[in-house]
Amino acid sequence: MPTVALFGGSFNPPHVAHQLVALYVLETAPVDALWLLPTARHPFAKQLVAFEHRVAMCERAAAALGPRVRVSTIEDEMTRRPGFVSSRTLDTLHELVARHPGTSFRLVVGADILAETEKWHRWDDVVRLAPPIVVGRTGHAPPAGAFVTELAMPEVSSTAVRARLARGEDVAGLVPAAVLGYIAEHCLYAGASP
Numbered sequence: 001m002p003t004v005a006l007f008g009g010s011f012n013p014p015h016v017a018h019q020l021v022a023l024y025v026l027e028t029a030p031v032d033a034l035w036l037l038p039t040a041r042h043p044f045a046k047q048l049v050a051f052e053h054r055v056a057m058c059e060r061a062a063a064a065l066g067p068r069v070r071v072s073t074i075e076d077e078m079t080r081r082p083g084f085v086s087s088r089t090l091d092t093l094h095e096l097v098a099r100h101p102g103t104s105f106r107l108v109v110g111a112d113i114l115a116e117t118e119k120w121h122r123w124d125d126v127v128r129l130a131p132p133i134v135v136g137r138t139g140h141a142p143p144a145g146a147f148v149t150e151l152a153m154p155e156v157s158s159t160a161v162r163a164r165l166a167r168g169e170d171v172a173g174l175v176p177a178a179v180l181g182y183i184a185e186h187c188l189y190a191g192a193s194p
Contacts, residue, residue, distance in 0.1 A: 005029060005133060006096070007108040008037035008075075008089065010158065012048045013183060014061040015175050017156040021135050022065055024153070025108055029133050033068045034108070036061075037092065040076040049188055051076050060178035074099075088121040093129040105130040110153070165189035 005025050011018065014036075022034050038054045048054065055071055062069040075092055089107070096105060107130040114134060117123040126132075135153055156174055164171050166189060171180065183189060 001102055001104050002032040003030060003104045003106060004100075005031040005034040005106045005108050006037055006093075006130060007034055008039060008092070010046070010048055011036065011038045011054050011058050011061075012046075012158050013054070013057050013161060013175060013188070014179055015156045015158060015161055016173070017153050019061055019065060019176060020153055021108065021110075022062070022069055024135065025133055026065070026068055029106065031106055031133075033070070034065075035070055035072045037072050037075060040079045053182075053186060053188060057179045057182050060182055061176050063178065064176060090120075090122050090126050090129070093126060097129060107132045109134055111136050162189050 007018075007022055007025070009018070018036075022036070025031060026034050036058045038051065038058055039048075040051055041048075051073075055073060055076075058071045062071055074095060078091065078095060093105065093107075096103075107126065109132050111134055120126060161171050161174055164174075165183065168190070175183070
């Protein structure tokens, strides 16, 4: 049975730390593939650039990582259903399990998330359906007893990237070149509030 790592986020925009996490998980965890899952709507109502732009940027970031990485639009598909109220990780997992019955899933989360699991809808069920792969993050100490990967990822945030872009500052080295080209082509984030 193939195992797929699910790496969700707003990816507003995707940056090099996202790529590093994806590559690290593919090379060190017992998974066959990794799917990037851009969120259709931010759970805490943060403003995001259009879903289509974030998918396109994720596709450009994924292309550098090879054929085992793909981008899923499942969360946007779910929001288009009649009667849709909200999309939670557990809902997405149920949908993925139904669509891919011969696949097992693992959820990729940063160590910073472990301190916030009480905010997640039915975290224990999420863990049961997709046992987490916890990636260390610089500056975030995980709770005692948590399993965390050996390597901590660099502290790069989409918020900081957006702020620099809004001020017209250079973000080379923080954002994949193909993503940066897409941002420039579509005039994303320039002059916008982070």
